[in-house]
Amino acid sequence: MMTKPLLSYVVTAAVLAGCAGSHRTAPATTATTAPTTAGPILPGVGLDVADLDTTVSPCEDFFHYSGGNWLRNNPIPAYASSWGPRNLLGDRTQALLKKILEDAAANTRVSRGSNLQKVGDYYASGMDSVGLDRAGLKYLQPELRRIDAIISRDALRRELAHQQTLGTGAYFRAGVSPDRKNSSVYAVNLGQGGLSMPDRDYYLKDDARSTTVRTAYVEYLTTVFELLGNASATAQQKAANVLALETRLARASKSRVELRDPYANYNKIPLAEFDRAYPALGLGAMLKQNGLGAAQEVIVGQPAFFQELNTVLQTTPLAEQKNYLTWQLVSSVTSALPQAYSDAAFRFQQVQSGTKQQPTRWKRMLAATDGTLGEAFGQLYVDKAFSPEAKQKALDMLANIKASMAEHIRSNTWMSSATKTEALKKLNALRVKIGYPDKWKDYSALNITRESYLQNVLAARQWNYARNVEKYGQPIDRTEWGMTPPTINAYYSPAMNEIVFPAGYLQPPFFDPKADDAVNYGAIGGVMGHEMTHAFDDQGRQYDSEGNLRDWWTKADGEEFTKRAAVVGQQYSAFSPLDSVYVNGKLTMGENLADFAGLTIVYDALQKQLQQKYGRQPRPRYDGFTPEQRFFLSWAQLRRTNIRPEALRQQILTDPHSPGQYRTIGPLMNMPQFYDAFGCQPGQKMVRTAEDRAKIW
Structure with a gap:
């Protein structure tokens, strides 16, 4: 599973970051991997330091330290059940998509049977609420x-x-x-x-x-x-x-x-x-x-x-x-x-x-059009929102993260050489899809008119079913995407052994070519590491390099993985967001493992990137923060979420993702790299003892 326009702020060295021993001290020195000499302080891009609550120690509650002011200043709109950076990016994306759809709907000279005609007519028929009321059940x-x-x-x-x-x-x-x-x-x-x-x-x-x-x-x-x-x-x-x-x-x-x-x-x-x-x-x-x-x-x-x-x-x-x-x-x-x-x-x-108000009809019809004809008007979205340069930068980041994952596999202390060989084989075979499909869907057999939105909905479902049935007996189509280009999400497919990142996700604040490496690695890099390590979570690890359900682990290695994963499950099952309501560590196991393992892998990928860029030279402290601090802040700020109690209870019951608060702090509580970045000490809430920490990769 599973937004906010980029906000840039020019700040001075007086920016405060709470650290161990005080709620109002300067940012801690960076981890041991960084030079001992502090770098220049520069204005940063990609993090909004005004969102921090520096009355909270980062070592006691990093979720509220990293975004407490944002949480207070961004109440949930009446039409939403939760609210976070993804919703804000969604609003910005929807504004662009709305313009594309309205232009298509207004274009009455478009050729019959074209994608533009189908997109315009589908959206227009859905927006005709008067016509829907007038038709009643006629078309049903x-x-x-x-x-x-x-x-x-x-x-x-x-x-x-x-x-x-x-x-x-x-x-x-x-x-x-x-x-x-x-x-x-x-x-x-x-x-x-x-x-x-x-x-x-x-x-x-x-x-x-x-x-x-x-x-x-x-x-x-x-x-x-x-x-x-x-x-x-x-x-x-x-x-x-x-x-x-x-x-x-x-x-x-x-x-x-x-x-x-x-x-x-x-x-x-x-x-x-x-x-x-x-x-x-x-x-x-x-x-x-x-x-x-x-x-x-x-x-x-x-x-x-x-x-x-x-x-x-x-x-x-x-x-x-x-x-x-x-x-x-x-x-x-x-x-x-x-x-x-x-x-x-x-x-x-x-x-x-717990939502108080129904979303406006244009938002509902936009989502419906995207779900039905997403690749038809997704092409127009990509032209406006995703540059070749952005795609290349994302591919470069993924290559660095993949290399970091390979190093973690090779240096793993509990995995046998036989299992490591298979794991590296699977990692090397991992396919990467960025931005949009190389081969677009063919909608020519789908008939869409303005006569009836209901007829369009049913026709699209039957077309989609027929398209699915036609696959039987054919070669596997590895060009197909499971998400549309504007989607603000990503996924890993075990059967295809591929990770997919639509263009909609590769936008600020999740990804910004203008931001420093630490911010991008903490934001979209964290997502990349998350999806990549899904290939090795408790479910993904059961599929081999070709996407087959096959046990390629030695018995001892499989048992050791299960034992280590159980520690993560126990940690998350102890989190309680509401009275008598606890996170289900078994249901959320895969996502928790991907968060934790992914962030660990990406942290080391960032260190290699910084080493390549600066060597032993002092590294700039954008907004007064070290790269390591900005990495963890970027991770946290993209997971800040206000959520209604009703929605939170339903999420706990049905969603394989943990609530944003625990996705933020859960991995960090196991990472000595985080302790070093913010000067955390034993006994503080964000610090686990060596015996209690989870470690897999």
């Missing part, structure tokens, strides 16, 4: 009638196949993706699904929070069924049917922690055997109906779930299943229906996230 009626016409189990199975093409989320997930044990071929993968609340625990637990969300969910269900024309009592009964059915699916679903085990969630079986084990799904006929008739095997993620689903399909009355399918369809397209539907959806979202 054909789909509603299909569900209403179900009179047999066979007809039900045919409709399930159709709903798969519409991406409604009914019952389970299915799609074509690389075979995790043979990454050179595509496979049909099936996984648990069918739930509308954010997590299965909301269906199963009776604590106050779960009960509140569940009550709001029933209200949402009832409202939608009333909007569809049902009397109040009938709507309540249909809502109860849906909740009961989804609760059965929830009981059979694995937890988020259980889903993190790639071996336990990989079960390849012949299609004929699947049909014998789960006959009510009629999967063979379903795949044939949807263009996958050539498939002879399927990979089942959670067999116990499909066993229960088979029973649900066999025993639940057709009328109740039709209610469920109607709900899944309608709730998946509320933004394309009259305002009352999206208002009902937002009221439920409010209970989950």
Whole structure:
């Protein structure tokens, strides 16, 4: 998982940085890797020192020291559930994207079938809220009638196949993706699904929070069924049917922690055997109906779930299943229906996230257009926001970080030579994608008009499904991207063994070619190290250099890694952001390991960069801070976050990322390099004893 325009400030040597022994002392001398002679003090770019709270010691609470003033001065807007630098960069990016979309929508002379026409018409149809209200359910009626016409189990199975093409989320997930044990071929993968609340625990637990969300969910269900024309009592009964059915699916679903085990969630079986084990799904006929008739095997993620689903399909009355399918369809397209539907959806979202106000429609339609046609107008965004020079600088940084990772592997004291050889092989095979695809998506088969936004949404889903199905039996497409160019995020793909950084992320304050190396390495460098070391976290390490799920570790090395990773899990499980609410160290394990390992790798990459640039010459102290201090401040300032209690509780339950506060301090508390940079002493809160520190790479 997972913003702010660059703010530059010219400051003097009087800038204060709290250190050990005092809350108001000058910046500490740098770590032992730096020259002993202080360098010149220069105005800096990329860090806003006014955001610091120097009444707090960096060695006691670096999260508030590095951004306490910013946290006080940046309350969460009514339309958001949390607020941080990523949101501010998002606002700036949205302003540019809005201009691109509005220009496309206003261009009535554009040639029919062009990407520009499709982008403009999709956005324009979504912005026509008056037209949506006027149309009512007109364009949804054909789909509603299909569900209403179900009179047999066979007809039900045919409709399930159709709903798969519409991406409604009914019952389970299915799609074509690389075979995790043979990454050179595509496979049909099936996984648990069918739930509308954010997590299965909301269906199963009776604590106050779960009960509140569940009550709001029933209200949402009832409202939608009333909007569809049902009397109040009938709507309540249909809502109860849906909740009961989804609760059965929830009981059979694995937890988020259980889903993190790639071996336990990989079960390849012949299609004929699947049909014998789960006959009510009629999967063979379903795949044939949807263009996958050539498939002879399927990979089942959670067999116990499909066993229960088979029973649900066999025993639940057709009328109740039709209610469920109607709900899944309608709730998946509320933004394309009259305002009352999206208002009902937002009221439920409010209970989950604490958001006070629904985002303006243009922001919602911008996000929808990006999700559907992101590479079509992403090309225009890249031309305006991402220079070849910026791309090259990012590639240079990644090369330095990759070299640092290789050195850490070679110098590792607990890993055998056999495992090191495989680890280096995987690192050398790692693919890097920066900015935008070399090969853009072809949207020529997708028909978009201004007649109906709902028709456009459903057409785009069917086009996307067909595009996915066409991959089966074809060579693996390694040019494909899982994010659009304007996305402010990055990812690592185990099956592809690649790290991907869209142009949207490579913008200030995450990345600024004008900033000093320490700031860039602490900001986007920290992200680069994070994504790179995902290849070696508790999940990523189970895939080899070709992206295959294969154990390439010696038994002793695997056990040692698990033991060291468990220390990180224990540390994060002790963090409590709210009363009686603790971070789930097992759920967040992969992201925590990537934060910690990545920052360690990147710190050494920065030292090599500084050594190459300055040698033993005094290094400049921008804004009065040493490079090491600016590195850690840059890391921290990009993770400062204000978040509503409701959203924080949901994040703890559902998100594999720890809250920003603990992403900031968790890695630093294990790093002697941080202690040196700020002169921290044993006994201070940011300092762990040598016995308590986690160390992997």
